[in-house]
Amino acid sequence: MKQYIVRRVGYSLLSLFLLSLTIFLFVRVTGDPVSLLVEPGASPDDIETMRRQLGLDQPLWVQYGHFVASFVTGDLGLSFYYRTPVLELYFQRLPNSLLLAGVAMALSLLIGIPSGILAAVRVDGFWDSAGKIFSLLGLSLPQFWVGLVLILFFSVYLGWLPSSGSGSVAHLLMPAFTLGWYFAAAHMRLTRSSMLDVLGSEYIKLARLKGLPEALVIGKHALKNALIPVITLAGINLVVMINVAVVVETVFAWPGIGRLLYEGITFRDFPVVQGVVVIGGAMIVLVNLMVDILYALIDPRIRLES
């Protein structure tokens, strides 16, 4: 068991190293941030001075060394654009992202799971077709379009909701719905397929043969097992919602981490992009590591196989 955990931790650290290296190189492929920080037509001297100030005049391996060293010490460096520690920026935005992601996730589960169940129970019927259309629209309509349509309708036309920003429940409704709808569609599809699998299993047939009421069969015996993959997916989706709700947060000017990432990309703010991506990656790696260890604790076959 100990060996198994050590190996898993090793894999996790390797994943983080590869992620940090990839994002470090990837952001630098996008171009020179200095050209966005000076006016077109700036003199080469000014461009060079700016490059020196940002440490971009140093060899790549030195820059990477600084990045890793600062990450290990929990620093993540200074934002090129804001000249503020990246970690400070991240934690300023985190509560907003948690709030948005939490509400969007709740919405997505409240919509996705019941509609998935209904579609599975009434397979090939009206509710199944309606669910398919719902999930098709949810997954295919671009979030920016949905967001703008909501703004135009509820803010400009009806005048009911504020168009952007944060600070009240009213501010939260449209971004949470826009973000949640996409994931609701994903959760609906997974719930449906998972329910169909479970409903075809032997123990459900037995339950029905025993004459249990259909509501009990569905609600108690089938749903419990069908929800396992949905909850697993929801956990990962929550991390995704927190860290990369870029489009929704930008359209609604919601001050979360997704918008921070958007700003980092827009201004080629390397430390911000690196920081947000590595923290997000670390969250996923950590969740996976915990799940791996928990599986091994629960199921001896896993640790024996390893």
Place this chain on the structure above:
Amino acid sequence: MRSSQRHHEVPTASVPYPRATRRELLGLAALGVLAAGTTLARAANGQLVYASHISLAPTWFDPAETPGIVTPFMLLYALHDGLVKPMPGNQAEPCLAESYTASADGLSHSFVLRAGVTFHNGAPVTAEDVKFSFERYRGNAAGFIKEKVAAVETPDPRRVVFRLHQPWPDFLLYYSSVTGAGWIVPKKYVESVGEDGFKKEPIGAGPYKFASFIPGVELVMEAFDGYWRKVPTVKKLVWKVIPDETTRLAALKRGEVDLAYSIRGELAEELQRAPGLELKPVLINSPFWIYFADQWDPKSPWHDARVRKAVTLALDRDGINQAITLGHSLLTGSIVPKDYEFYWQPPKIPHDPATARRLLAEAGFRGGFDAGEYYCDSSYANLGEAALNGLAEVGIRLKLRPIERAAFTKGYSEKKYRNIIQGGSGAFGNAATRMETFVVKGGAYVYGSYPDIDDLFAQQAAEIDRAKRTAILHRMQQLVHERTVYAPLWQLAFLNGQGPRVGESAFGLISGHPYSAPYEDVRLKNGA
């Protein structure tokens, strides 16, 4: 309506509350949420809200870090003040200084500070602060300006003298607007709180004092009652960052913001149609042009001045202007911004496709020719597309090559492009600095030059007599025009929106400045 009636029927203690159904409770909750949203949406009295198109950076609170872009001046004009700075009707108006004099030999520049002026913390603005701010400055062109200054003397608390190594006619221009070196910060405060502390709680001598800031989200400033020029009537200014253009317009329509920066194209047309809203175009110091990078290559068609002339005549500038900036950009025919010092106004360039075709035929290109690639910054590819349409009409067939801004600027300055480049610049300066960067040999964006123009540039750089210098710089611009070194497109208009509560937005009061300024002139209609 129903909930309202129920509210008025709130019973006395003797009458039991009616039991609400679940549906009624849900309805009331929804109405409460919506009402809260509506209340929060409206801007408060005495407060003016800007929707900013760009994230505000704390480096913009500190004049010492002014990069070579105009954006930080959006905040500097509120928080800080300069000895001399561009103001309505005057590009170098004494502000914290009450007077400015340059010695006859051009070697010293003296400023006398205005009496009784204080920073937001009540400390007086002194000559020591001026010297400190200059020495501390590390932004755009810091090395350049400091190399030229031999010493900064402070003979008394209200007098500052800058001594130069040699005469430099552009000293005041660089000190007051090209750099942030002339914007004054309180020495004692900066030294006590440190560099980071100053960015977190900046103190200046401007019309508004810092109140709060959430990076990338919102900035709040409050009126400074002790401002020397006039006390601002708007008590609080709020900048909300709304990156999406459509959302900015929606916020303006709903009255959530009073002024929205950068509303373009179809959205600008929609803004014009919206009742109560007003489009506020501002002409900025950013001309765009077509550059014939191969004009010095005898084998290139662009070597022939008639071909270059044909291009400039084939461009339908009025049509392009109408289509993209609703006619608000200015067709100056120059690569120098109209309000820059030493600007020379070229004759109007007509849209004359017939003459363009004739010139092409005379140059041996009857029926036109395949002219290769047209390089441009992808942010302005729409301008390139419009230009290409006009050129195609006379037979000059080009392929648009939009390139992402950073890569484009790099390629342009490293002279990697051939054929035709669509360029533009919002860099600060005057006609001389513009010529130096874009026309004269050795310039950062110069692919070739004309010796007589180079000689004229050297002459003006040493000329102290203003009239003579003006004449030389005018002659240079005239030669650039006559030889069609460039085919100018326009001087860009920056389109903004104004809501119904605003009495004076201060857009366009300072020539070439894209943002509201001076802020003490901004006011709401009700006077608050």
